Amino acid sequence: MKNPLCTGFENPIGQSRRNFLKSFGMGLGGLALADMIQPALGANAPAMPGMRMFxxxxxxxxxxxxxxxxxxxxxxxxxxxxxxxxxxxxxxxxxxxxxxxxxxxxxxxxxxxxxxxxxxxxxxxxxxxxxxxxxxxxxxxxxxxxxxxxxxxxxxxxxxxxxxxxxxxxxxxxxxxxxxxxxxxxxxxxxxxxxxxxxxxxxxxxxxxxxxxxxxxxxxxxxxxxxxxxxxxxxxxLNSPEGVSREGRGKVIKALEELHELQLAQSADPVLENQIAQYEMAYRMQSSVPDVTDMSDxxxxxxxxxxxxxxxxxxxxxxxxxxxxxxxxxxxxxxxxxxxxxxxxxxxxxxxxxxxxxxxxxxxxxxxxxxxxxxxxxxxxxxxxxxxxxxxxxxxxxxxxxxxxxxxxxxxxxxxxxxxxxxxxxxxxxxxxxxxxxxxxxxxxxxxxxxxxxxxxxxxxxxxxxxxxxxxxxxxxxxxxxxx
Incomplete structure (x- = not known):
């Protein structure tokens, strides 16, 4: 029975959210997630049915x-x-x-x-x-x-x-x-x-x-x-070193993500999931941060x-x-x-x-x-x-x-x-x-x-x-x- 004080983000069977969705319905859960969840939901998407949302x-x-x-x-x-x-x-x-x-x-x-x-x-x-x-x-x-x-x-x-x-x-x-x-x-x-x-x-x-x-x-x-x-x-x-293009950095992050996904397919690892999320965020921030910090407008x-x-x-x-x-x-x-x-x-x-x-x-x-x-x-x-x-x-x-x-x-x-x-x-x-x-x-x-x-x-x-x-x-x- 789920603890009533639990937020729902901790999976009671020890499986990560990403891994659960990938295995659910022969992987259809992961595909559905990408299509259905809007960015604004962030961490609100529950890992399993019935879990608490904020x-x-x-x-x-x-x-x-x-x-x-x-x-x-x-x-x-x-x-x-x-x-x-x-x-x-x-x-x-x-x-x-x-x-x-x-x-x-x-x-x-x-x-x-x-x-x-x-x-x-x-x-x-x-x-x-x-x-x-x-x-x-x-x-x-x-x-x-x-x-x-x-x-x-x-x-x-x-x-x-x-x-x-x-x-x-x-x-x-x-x-x-x-x-x-x-x-x-x-x-x-x-x-x-x-x-x-x-x-x-x-x-x-x-x-x-x-x-x-x-x-x-x-x-x-x-x-x-x-x-x-x-x-x-x-x-x-945040920014790429000299001689490294944004396109090149994107390819590196993509390759790292693929390697991490292979490891996640074998065993749940919240730390690895966190690293993937951080890589992805850093890449997006390369273009968003200069915009928000430029006060010339x-x-x-x-x-x-x-x-x-x-x-x-x-x-x-x-x-x-x-x-x-x-x-x-x-x-x-x-x-x-x-x-x-x-x-x-x-x-x-x-x-x-x-x-x-x-x-x-x-x-x-x-x-x-x-x-x-x-x-x-x-x-x-x-x-x-x-x-x-x-x-x-x-x-x-x-x-x-x-x-x-x-x-x-x-x-x-x-x-x-x-x-x-x-x-x-x-x-x-x-x-x-x-x-x-x-x-x-x-x-x-x-x-x-x-x-x-x-x-x-x-x-x-x-x-x-x-x-x-x-x-x-x-x-x-x-x-x-x-x-x-």
Missing amino acids: PEFAPKAKRVIYLFQSGGPSQMDLFDHKPRLNKEHGQELPESVRKGQRLTGMSTNQASFPLAGSPFEFSQHGESGATFSELLPHTASVADELCIIKTMYTEAINHGPGVTMMQTGSQFPGRPTFGSWGSYGLGSINENLPAYVVLVTKEGGGQPITSRYWGSGFLPGKHDGVLFTPSKDAVLY EPKSVLKMYGDDVKIPGTYAYNCLMARRLAEKDVRFIQLFHRDWDAHAGLPGAIKTQCKLTDQASAALIKDLKQRGMLEDTLVVWGGEFGRTNYCQGKMTENSFGRDHHPRCFTMWMAGGGTKPGYTHGITDEYCYNIEKDPVHVHDFHATLMHLLGINHEHLTYKYQGRHFRLTDVHGKVIKEILS
């Missing part, structure tokens, strides 16, 4: 653009205005608020925890009346498109585990990332481009961004994120909307525009990493710099998608791995201070893709230290993203080492209040 219900979002802000943006300096912090600036954080909660090694030895109010002005915007810092004038201009969650929380207290948790649902490396789970469950919409593309801002300090943040873990390797670099060859090792009005940095390959603005172009080509999951939000000292100056780099382009992406009629079915996500403390870390001066990591509450926002526009979810206490109403755990966040894509997060699983794993582990609930 999406399970009508999705609100067709694609996701995740603007990940690595380092931990300070929520009380950007979105979560707390006048009491300014009123009690320099005073000790009451123990009744901190409640002996876990601290990082950077704060453990502090003799005191002086409160640090935000030096920035806040005001309300749009019909929704959402509150934004003066550092985010462009984001504030799209206030009525945003669904703001002020009560995110996580157990992770340091960057590596924190980023890993936000990407994979676990603090421990080795699990599949969100984009990989989506690629596995939903497949690709555009057969000439990967289902999962990654863009990384080329400059910036802070914590390193490593490839495991877009890895497929124990899922087949074809569900890895594909890194697009800001170089002439956007995808490493972008109108000046669009470039102006994203800001001057959009003309510099690898900047945050450039990557935001690239994300929109990839979304237009129906890339399903687009992950943008931007770092250097980690401000243990000199926060006022550092956060100004980061907002200058990201604010205009983030808002431009929302406006650009909306004017093209794409925001309705494109889910845009903005946020980091945790927030910052309300108390000062290190020395506080008249004009400068730092904040440590704070996982107890932080802010993220989403737009489009079935989220409720102009809505703010959750309330934190007067000190922006604890959650008072409507907490949202990382697992709840992931469950909600899956729901918007038409997936019940409890059903998308993969059997590994004798256990059925899923993105949300054994937790998570859909936050219905943020759905439109």
Whole structure:
């Protein structure tokens, strides 16, 4: 009997999908597959009758653009205005608020925890009346498109585990990332481009961004994120070496495929099937990638909307525009990493710099998608791995201070893709230290993203080492209040 949690992609008799279809009906199954299955179905085609298919219900979002802000943006300096912090600036954080909660090694030895109010002005915007810092004038201009969650929380207290948790649902490396789970469950919409593309801002300090943040873990390797670099060859090792024509490379791939098919006819080998799929995708990408990365056709009005940095390959603005172009080509999951939000000292100056780099382009992406009629079915996500403390870390001066990591509450926002526009979810206490109403755990966040894509997060699983794993582990609930 089939496990009800099984996705259906794991064949219960140990036979690969390709092999099963080839043997079924003296090979007629394979011929029928080529004729019947459209590229848009991707991984949705079930290996055997009765196996689960995704999406399970009508999705609100067709694609996701995740603007990940690595380092931990300070929520009380950007979105979560707390006048009491300014009123009690320099005073000790009451123990009744901190409640002996876990601290990082950077704060453990502090003799005191002086409160640090935000030096920035806040005001309300749009019909929704959402509150934004003066550092985010462009984001504030799209206030009525945003669904703001002020009560995110996580157990992770340091960057590596924190980023890993936000990407994979676990603090421990080795699990599949969100984009990989989506690629596995939903497949690709555009057969000439990967289902999962990654863009990384080329400059910036802070914590390193490593490839495991877009890895497929124990899922087949074809569900890895594909890194697009800001170089002439956007995808490493994609183009043929000098002296090798595209026709010649095509013949080599065809020959390799035939050899692999001969081996598959004798024994099922998922790794070999994955290699065939990767060869085929790489060959198609040789013509599709140059097209999507050539921005010469972008109108000046669009470039102006994203800001001057959009003309510099690898900047945050450039990557935001690239994300929109990839979304237009129906890339399903687009992950943008931007770092250097980690401000243990000199926060006022550092956060100004980061907002200058990201604010205009983030808002431009929302406006650009909306004017093209794409925001309705494109889910845009903005946020980091945790927030910052309300108390000062290190020395506080008249004009400068730092904040440590704070996982107890932080802010993220989403737009489009079935989220409720102009809505703010959750309330934190007067000190922006604890959650008072409507907490949202990382697992709840992931469950909600899956729901918007038409997936019940409890059903998308993969059997590994004798256990059925899923993105949300054994937790998570859909936050219905943020759905439109």
